[in-house]
Amino acid sequence: MGKGAGTGLEPEGTTLVGLLRRAARHPDAGLRILNRGGDERWLPWPVVHERARRVAGGLRKLAVRRGDRVALVFPTCPGFFDTFFGVLLAGATPVPIYPPVRLGRLPEYEQRTARMFSSAGVRLVLADPRVRRLLGEAVALARPPLGCLTPADVEAESWDGENVSPGEIALIQFSSGTTREPRGVALSHRAVVAQAETLNAFWPDTPEVTHSGVSWLPLYHDMGLIGCVFPALERPGTLTLLPPEVFVASPATWLRAISTCRATISPAPNFAYSHCLRRVTDEEMEGVDLSSWRVALNVAECVEPEVARAVQRRFAAWGFRPEALTPVYGLSEASLAVTFSDPARPFVSRRFDRSRLAVGAGAVRESPQGREIVSVGCPIPGVGLRIVGTDGRPLPAAHTGEVECRGPSIMDGYVGDTAATYEALRDGWLRTGDLGFLFEGELYLTGRAKDTLLLRGRNYAPEEVEQAVGSVEGVRPGAAVAVSWLPEGAEGERLLVLVEARRDVHAADFDRIARECEARILAATGLSPDHVAVLPAGSLPRTSSGKIRRQAALAQHLTGTLGPPAPVTRLRLAAAVLRSAVAFLWARVRR
Incomplete structure (x- = not known):
């Protein structure tokens, strides 16, 4: 497609909108989305484009204006792509937000999400229908002018969309918030397209190899969206997506998907590889061939x-x-x-x-x-x-x-x-x-x-302390925190280590785990912790991408508020949905 109405102010390869229109000419490539049950949904790029055009048409009817910020709260599903690209076609700016995944900490999620809605200046929230049932409190607190709708609420007659230039903001990506509150990072079309082009240059297609990817990383995460979806769009190529919860429950599903799709590229953080080592059995690997996995x-x-x-x-x-x-x-x-x-x-x-x-x-x-x-x-x-x-x-x-x-x-x-x-x-x-x-x-x-540890006038890396306890029997992998702080009246900093026990570990073993952690830390680093606290699984606060928030963990420990999330029962879930519905009703009355 050359230049013309709705094709952008710059050549089509310089914006995400242009890349989408270019990809729409490639029906042999697209997105393969696997759901929790293993069923597959194939969305060729022309279909992705057409579905986005319908959302763009609906946003225009809602009077969503050029430059408006629209929050997207979705799991890994077609609705995310309908709305993400639909918002871009409408000339607005998508703001991906993580859905509620730790229902035992829903009040904390509501407060944090409301702050992200407000700080980004969101005018409209679009959400998966199931997720929307839990967003009432966050929406009522942030009060976006156009409220919270689902994709079905905004679909209308297809619209080619607005002209877009490379210097305009392509999306607002919230940082993970490991050491502070998440901040909205404004990324231009020029920036993210340059990133996609650079990544694809690392794995050019050859007569022997046509690259494709598999990812279970969340779409609200920069690696899942910018690192996986955008390069597939830029090629254009094929990307197979799994919901993160599928990987967590059955990591072998990820490896089997790489094998079945003959994927060449698939990213993951360190904890994911560790998770595979612990949870994937030889029986689950029967028939799997990972020789295509080059990166x-x-x-x-x-x-x-x-x-x-x-x-x-x-x-x-x-x-x-x-x-x-x-x-x-x-x-x-x-x-x-x-x-x-x-x-x-x-x-x-x-x-x-x-x-x-x-x-x-x-x-x-x-x-x-x-x-x-x-x-x-x-x-x-x-x-x-x-x-x-x-x-x-x-x-x-x-x-x-x-x-x-x-x-x-x-x-x-x-x-x-x-x-x-x-x-x-x-x-x-x-x-x-x-x-x-x-x-x-x-x-x-x-x-x-x-996060640097300051002890006796020297700096130490918390990662080395945390890695030392990872092999202690009963410690939950990837769930350790090392922090230093200066108690009031003390002569020097104290070293505190917080570790979560595995869910199958009895509280009677906590003392033994603490002693073994102390010994491992001393042997590996030469440091002797002032205190090792063993906690129930799920106690340590995490970011939306699963990273532990060290300073938040220290603050909660010192105030006595560090603990596991409340158990999720049908009654609690029903109460949360009812509370959300009332909040939506009250927000509508106030508008």
């Missing part, structure tokens, strides 16, 4: 070298390539990827002297007994990377400092927060808040600046 991106979390090696060993019998496991680094504010490991080689890790990893400790040096850190590779094409000290000045190679980056995919800023934007963006450089160093041209991360 197994390891994203979004600290890469644990022992987990990575175990994945290589365990799944080699089913054709998994050792070089497929590819550690990468990125963040929402950079439209995702900043560095990439070489997909053609096995991952690289090195051991570094712990005493030289802190900011200001001089040049790092390798040590056989040091902390093992996995390289996350080199900057992707077009991205500049530097390490700066506490004074903001660039540091030489092999010195730990804050990671800063710049390039074509950097955010425009935080929505409605000029001060935070100014703090994050200085002379075109993005301050990531992550600590690391460059060694032989590759980036090694040591942790988050705000």
Whole structure:
């Protein structure tokens, strides 16, 4: 399709709207969506485009204006794509928001979601019909002018849509909120299209290989949307999607989908690979062939070298390539990827002297007994990377400092927060808040600046303490927190370690788990915790992407509010739905 009415002010390959119209000429590619029951829904790109045109027509009838923000609250389902692309065609800005997944913490979700609606300036909320039943309180608190509707409420006669330019905002992506409240990250069409093009350049099609992907990552998450959907749209290619809850309940489903679809690309965070090691049985792998999986991106979390090696060993019998496991680094504010490991080689890790990893400790040096850190590779094409000290000045190679980056995919800023934007963006450089160093041209991360442990005048990485307790019998994998704080009147900082026990562990074993955790931490790091608290499963606060919020965990521990969510019963669920319905009614009366 060339230029013309509704085709955009710029060439079609420079905006998401243009990419969608281009993809609509490729009926052999599209989205394959698997539901909880294993049924498949095939949506070729022409169908995705037409369904979005109907939503765009409905939004125009609702008087949704150019530049309006529309929140989308959906699980992994066709409705997300109908509304996401429909909002874009209407000239508005989609704001993906995570649906309520921890029903035992629904009041917390309602408050947090209302704040995101308000901070993004949302004018309309579109939601899956099942999800909408639980959104009444959040909508009543935020009071979006056009309320909360479902896709069926807004579908109308198809409309080609508005003209869109590359500099306009393509979406508002909320950061995970690991160390602070989630912030709305404004990403332009130019930024996200540049990211999709760069990612696809890492895996070009050849006469022998046509690339396709499988993902179970949430669509409200930057890796699920920007890292999986947008590259498939840009190619255009085929992407198979599984709901995250399907993966959590049965991780073998993910591996079988890769095998069945002969997918070549599939990303996941470190905990997902660990989850597969624990939960996938040899019987479930019968008939599975992972030899097509060429790029197994390891994203979004600290890469644990022992987990990575175990994945290589365990799944080699089913054709998994050792070089497929590819550690990468990125963040929402950079439209995702900043560095990439070489997909053609096995991952690289090195051991570094712990005493030289802190900011200001001089040049790092390798040590056989040091902390093992996995390289996350080199900057992707077009991205500049530097390490700066506490004074903001660039540091030489092999010195730990804050990671800063710049390039074509950097955010425009935080929505409605000029001060935070100014703090994050200085002379075109993005301050990531992550600590690391460059060694032989590759980036090694040591942790988050705000999460660093300060003990006896030295800095330590909480990840090393947390990884030390991961192998203790009875500890829930990926559910440990190490934090330091200075009690009132104390002479020095205290080290607190919070770990969740597995659901099948009896409370009588908690003391034994705490003692073993203390011993493992001392052996691995030389640190002796002041207190190890063993908690019931589900107690630690998490972000929408599943990352543990360390500082929130500390605050809740100190105030005595840290604990598991309330059990979800039919009565509680019915009460929540009723409360939501009343809130919707009250919001309608107030309008």
